[in-house]
Amino acid sequence: xxxxxxxxxxxxxxxxxxxxxxxxxxxxxxxxxxxxxxxxxxxxxxxxxxxxxxxxxxxxxxxxxxxxxxxxxxxxxxxxxxxxxxxxxxxxxxxxxxxxxxxxxxxxxxxxxx
Amino acid sequence: xxxxxxxxxxxxxxxxxxxxxxxxxxxxxxxxxxxxxxxxxxxxxxxxxxxxxxxxxxxxxxxxxxxxxxxxxxxxxxxxxxxxxxxxxxxxxxxxxxxxxxxxxxxxxxxxxxxxxxxxxxxxxxxxxxxxxxxxxxxxxxxxxxxxxxxxxxxxxxxxxxxxxxxxxxxxxxxxxxxxxxxxxxxxxxxxxxxxxxxxxxxxxxxxxxxxxxxxxxxxxxxxxx
Numbered sequence: 001x002x003x004x005x006x007x008x009x010x011x012x013x014x015x016x017x018x019x020x021x022x023x024x025x026x027x028x029x030x031x032x033x034x035x036x037x038x039x040x041x042x043x044x045x046x047x048x049x050x051x052x053x054x055x056x057x058x059x060x061x062x063x064x065x066x067x068x069x070x071x072x073x074x075x076x077x078x079x080x081x082x083x084x085x086x087x088x089x090x091x092x093x094x095x096x097x098x099x100x101x102x103x104x105x106x107x108x109x110x111x112x113x114x
Numbered sequence: 115x116x117x118x119x120x121x122x123x124x125x126x127x128x129x130x131x132x133x134x135x136x137x138x139x140x141x142x143x144x145x146x147x148x149x150x151x152x153x154x155x156x157x158x159x160x161x162x163x164x165x166x167x168x169x170x171x172x173x174x175x176x177x178x179x180x181x182x183x184x185x186x187x188x189x190x191x192x193x194x195x196x197x198x199x200x201x202x203x204x205x206x207x208x209x210x211x212x213x214x215x216x217x218x219x220x221x222x223x224x225x226x227x228x229x230x231x232x233x234x235x236x237x238x239x240x241x242x243x244x245x246x247x248x249x250x251x252x253x254x255x256x257x258x259x260x261x262x263x264x265x266x267x268x269x270x271x272x273x274x275x276x277x278x279x280x281x282x283x284x285x286x287x288x289x290x291x292x293x294x295x296x297x298x299x300x301x302x303x304x305x306x307x308x309x310x311x312x313x314x315x316x317x318x319x320x321x322x323x324x325x326x327x328x329x330x331x332x333x334x335x336x337x338x339x340x
Contacts, residue, residue, distance in 0.1 A: 007242065010138075011138060014138035014139065014141070028207075052243060053269075079134055099130065103141055103142070
């Protein structure tokens with residue numbers, strides 16, 4: 001199971017489709033995604049940063065706060081430049097730019113972490 | 115930062131979003147099992163939105179030239195037209211749009227295209243801020259000598275910091291709320307500028323469970339003929 005968190009539904013669906021055969025759940029905001037963690041932990045999360053309501057960094061902080069969720073690999077999918085930030089300790093294993101990413105890059109992460 | 119440069123940055127940032135989505139959709143032709151028709155429909159919707167944003171920016175310049183005529187405009191056909199245009203986006207994002215016209219049909223003193231953009235941008239903002247499977251409301255009602263067009267969303271309330279920026283920056287300049295991708299912050303700025311040009315009052319009400327944006331337009335004197 002993969003979570004895709006993005007308030008742009010079209011963009012979220014593009015990422016979801018690029019995940020191939022894997023089961024994907026799409027969430028429009030961080031609160032819904034965090035609530036869904038109670039149903040079962042995803043193998044990985046693709047997440048936008050600038051979300052409606054609590055942003056991606058808030059969700060990263062939430063994930064890092066618990067021993068079970070802190071190990072979930074997170075790939076940030078964003079149009080915001082976030083270079084220079086050390087996000088590895090928040091479980092971030094990669095950053096994809098919405099402006100330049102390709103479906104194959106999404107698949108590369110899925111293959112590696114799922 | 116210079117207000118004009120700030121505005122250009124905001125516009126560029128917001129226009130980047132539909133282009134990034136279009137690019138992903140184009141790349142999806144090989145990826146999606148969905149029919150080409152479904153992808154085409156999405157691409158048209160995103161393109162329409164981008165073109166409208168560019169047209170609004172061009173109209174901002176025309177405001178300065180004063181070349182946009184005011185005329186008696188019937189509100190309901192304008193709202194109906196915008197709703198038809200955004201119907202796909204509401205449906206696609208699993209939002210409902212509830213519409214209510216209170217009182218008899220009124221003419222307002224406005225520029226039809228500017229009014230159309232104001233309603234469009236309010237509704238676009240509601241698409242973004244309304245939660246999944248929740249509804250937005252468009253209500254047209256008489257308020258003393260004016261007609262109010264209000265759009266209410268039932269999404270998460272605007273954060274206080276964003277709210278303060280919106281209040282502080284309303285009308286004068288695009289605020290950093292617009293730097294939140296897809297927030298339609300630029301759209302709200304445009305709506306406020308267009309409203310100002312039409313001598314209309316714009317405002318917003320922050321609810322516990324969402325936000326209402328409204329514009330109060332002067333009733334057209336011509337309405338008395340009917």
